[in-house]
Amino acid sequence: MGNWFKTLSLRQRLPLLVGILLLSIMITFSWISYIGIKSAVMKTGEARLINLAGQLSSMYSQSAQTILTNTRTAGAQAPFIKYIQGDTTMGTQAREALKKLRSDTTWVVAELTGVDRRPVLRSENKSISSRLNFDSLLQVSALGDSAASVGKFHSHGDSVYYSIIAPIIEKKQLIGYLVRWRLQMTNPKSLEQISQLIGTNARLLFGNKDGSVWTDLRHPVLFRPLDTADLRGPFEYNKEGKNMIAAAQPITHTQWVVSVSFPKQIVLETANRFLKWVVLLGIVLIAIGLFAVWLMSRSITKPLNKLQLAASAVTGGDYSSLVEINRNDELGTLAAAFNSMVNQVRNAKEDLEQKVTDRTVQLEMANKELEAFSYSVSHDLRAPLRAIIGFTTMLREDYANQLDEEGNRITGVIKWNTEKMGHLIDDLLAFFRMSRQGIKKTTINSDEMVAGVINELTDGNITGNIEWIIHPLPKAEGDINILRQVWVNLISNAVKYSRKNERPRIEIGAFDNQGQTVFFIKDNGVGFDELYKNKLFNVFQRLHSDEEFEGTGIGLALVEKIISRHGGKVWAESVVDKGATFYFSLPGQKQLSADQ
Numbered sequence: 001m002g003n004w005f006k007t008l009s010l011r012q013r014l015p016l017l018v019g020i021l022l023l024s025i026m027i028t029f030s031w032i033s034y035i036g037i038k039s040a041v042m043k044t045g046e047a048r049l050i051n052l053a054g055q056l057s058s059m060y061s062q063s064a065q066t067i068l069t070n071t072r073t074a075g076a077q078a079p080f081i082k083y084i085q086g087d088t089t090m091g092t093q094a095r096e097a098l099k100k101l102r103s104d105t106t107w108v109v110a111e112l113t114g115v116d117r118r119p120v121l122r123s124e125n126k127s128i129s130s131r132l133n134f135d136s137l138l139q140v141s142a143l144g145d146s147a148a149s150v151g152k153f154h155s156h157g158d159s160v161y162y163s164i165i166a167p168i169i170e171k172k173q174l175i176g177y178l179v180r181w182r183l184q185m186t187n188p189k190s191l192e193q194i195s196q197l198i199g200t201n202a203r204l205l206f207g208n209k210d211g212s213v214w215t216d217l218r219h220p221v222l223f224r225p226l227d228t229a230d231l232r233g234p235f236e237y238n239k240e241g242k243n244m245i246a247a248a249q250p251i252t253h254t255q256w257v258v259s260v261s262f263p264k265q266i267v268l269e270t271a272n273r274f275l276k277w278v279v280l281l282g283i284v285l286i287a288i289g290l291f292a293v294w295l296m297s298r299s300i301t302k303p304l305n306k307l308q309l310a311a312s313a314v315t316g317g318d319y320s321s322l323v324e325i326n327r328n329d330e331l332g333t334l335a336a337a338f339n340s341m342v343n344q345v346r347n348a349k350e351d352l353e354q355k356v357t358d359r360t361v362q363l364e365m366a367n368k369e370l371e372a373f374s375y376s377v378s379h380d381l382r383a384p385l386r387a388i389i390g391f392t393t394m395l396r397e398d399y400a401n402q403l404d405e406e407g408n409r410i411t412g413v414i415k416w417n418t419e420k421m422g423h424l425i426d427d428l429l430a431f432f433r434m435s436r437q438g439i440k441k442t443t444i445n446s447d448e449m450v451a452g453v454i455n456e457l458t459d460g461n462i463t464g465n466i467e468w469i470i471h472p473l474p475k476a477e478g479d480i481n482i483l484r485q486v487w488v489n490l491i492s493n494a495v496k497y498s499r500k501n502e503r504p505r506i507e508i509g510a511f512d513n514q515g516q517t518v519f520f521i522k523d524n525g526v527g528f529d530e531l532y533k534n535k536l537f538n539v540f541q542r543l544h545s546d547e548e549f550e551g552t553g554i555g556l557a558l559v560e561k562i563i564s565r566h567g568g569k570v571w572a573e574s575v576v577d578k579g580a581t582f583y584f585s586l587p588g589q590k591q592l593s594a595d596q
Contacts, residue, residue: 015290022289026282034275038268042245045267046234049247052198052260057249060206064253068148071166074101075178080112080168084120084176091121098123101180108161109181115174150254153184153206153213155220160184160213186217201266203239205259209250214259226257236264388418439479439565446473446519449480450508453487457495466495471509474517476586478566486562489555490521490582498525498579516568516585524579533572559584 074080079093094112101110102123111122151163161183168176184206186194194217198204207214211225224237226248234247239261246261265272392414395403403411450473458466476483491506498504507522528536537560563570563584574580 015294019286019290022282022286026279026286030275030278030282033278037270037274041268041270045245045262046247049234049245049260049262050249052202053247053249053258056198056204056258056260057251060256060258061252061254064150064251067164068150068166068253071101071164071178071180072148075166075168080178081170081175084112084114084168085170094121095123101178106183106185107180108183109179111179112168113177113179115176117177120176150256152208152210152255153215153220155213155215158219160215160220184215184217198260201262203244203246203259203261205261206251207257207259209255209257223259226259231257237261388414392418439482441477442480444476444478444480444483446476446510449484450487450491453484453491457488457492465504466498467503467505469505469507469509471507473508473510473519474588476517476519478586482562483566486559486584489559490584493555493582494521494523494525494580496525497527498523501525512588513585515588517588518583518585520581520583522579522581527574527576527578527580528572529576530574533574536572537570 074097077097079090079097082090083094098110098112098121101107102125105125109122109124111124112120114120148164148166151165154161161181164180164182166178167174168178194204203216205214205216205221205223207223207226209226211223214221214223230248231250234245236243236245238244243264244261245264245267246259248257248259250257392411395411447470450470454468454470491508494506495504498506501524503524505524508520510517510519512518537556560570563586567587568585570582570584572580572582
């Protein structure tokens with residue numbers, strides 16, 4: 001994600017960042033607002049449910065009170081009292097009175113019972129009463145001694161029944177009961193009126209307090225049992241995959257509970273509608289914000305693009321490209337500073353070119369002086385050295401018998417130092433010539449070159465007393481003449497510094513390292529202390545004395561210069577008395593092809 005963002009231009013980044021910021025603000029604001037409104041709407045809905053449940057409980061409590069009052073009044077009629085007391089002549093009047101108590105088809109049974117709750121006289125709708133054993137239900141119904149009550153709901157098939165029981169009292173003495181059984185059936189008009197009162201999406205249920213039977217005022221229905229907590233506040237349940245929120249209240253003078261519930265989605269409809277409008281408004285605001293940011297970023301990036309093009313032109317060497325930005329803000333100041341910088345760079349370039357021209361003339365003069373000096377060294381210094389060596393040789397040959405031992409030693413020292421000086425002059429001239437000599441690259445057979453150098457250094461005796469381990473070597477690209485000098489210097493050093501070992505061993509090989517071919521020459525000689533390896537490739541720097549090993553201290557410096565001019569590197573690793581390994585790298589074949 002980070003790498004992808006870095007590839008975007010400033011004109012793309014700015015609207016993207018602002019869009020993300022606006023989107024974050026919108027989501028945060030919308031969610032917080034939605035949570036707040038949802039909480040308020042839920043509280044309002046819960047309050048409405050509790051209020052509705054309370055109103056319905058009060059309404060049905062009054063209705064139950066009215067029925068109980070009427071039943072108590074009916075139970076105080078003289079025919080009922082006398083018939084229960086044993087006056088059979090009152091049977092016809094009592095039966096007619098019971099029949100009047102079944103004023104419509106919903107009243108299925110009206111009966112007189114004794115104190116033991118056994119029927120004494122009954123008026124019934126036999127087509128209905130035969131379906132249900134009302135006598136057994138009456139035995140388990142709650143009967144008060146002196147208070148009328150409405151009994152529990154009882155379901156049978158697709159119908160729900162309940163009882164109204166009123167005590168019959170004569171001279172403050174309980175002598176029996178008047179029992180009325182009613183079919184719970186509300187007509188459609190009444191249901192419509194109730195629906196208008198509580199809402200078309202509401203669900204109205206009545207049930208026993210113990211949750212044994214529930215009805216929708218027409219038929220029995222399944223519903224969850226309630227506990228005391230449900231009667232104190234709203235509760236939630238699931239109906240056919242829909243979340244419902246409900247409130248329940250007990251109905252006074254009965255053993256019933258009324259429950260009113262709404263789909264939670266309906267309650268939250270206002271909050272959801274608000275969320276939709278907020279999201280829509282947020283999308284519009286984000287679109288407006290992105291357009292405004294795009295215009296602003298365009299006004300910034302357009303002059304920046306001009307600066308970029310001008311900077312690219314300056315990078316390509318065109319110093320005539322100036323930026324025309326007629327603005328008084330920071331971009332205008334930046335453009336003016338850029339134009340001033342370009343003018344200064346152009347002036348500095350012109351001054352530098354003049355200085356380079358002057359330095360080139362001076363360098364050419366110095367090279368000519370160096371060439372003259374080299375010629376002087378190679379001729380003027382060599383002649384006296386040759387004379388010294390010649391006269392010293394003649395002196396030792398012609399007058400050796402006349403010189404004592406010290407005299408012969410001194411002449412030997414003179415000749416040795418003179419020859420060393422000659423070698424030193426040769427090496428210095430070779431080192432300086434390398435700086436001016438051009439490189440003519442060809443394909444070199446490394447195996448043949450190494451074999452020739454070894455043959456030359458060992459006078460044709462390749463084995464000698466040295467164990468040679470020579471691996472197949474890859475071809476190299478370079479100047480065959482000067483690269484041969486590299487092999488000569490490094491192999492001769494390996495021979496020289498391992499000759500004191502009883503079983504000298506020299507290993508030569510190569511490997512590939514990140515597109516470069518690395519050659520190595522490894523010996524088991526005296527080695528050197530790695531603390532001083534940074535001096536190895538400096539002129540006149542030696543880690544061993546002349547008494548131990550001869551040398552001028554220029555050979556490795558010459559190797560480093562040759563390899564450097566070929567685009568490679570040279571380095572060494574060693575452990576004292578355990579040998580040394582010298583490495584030098586040259587561009588491999590793949591890299592050469594790519595460079596070409």
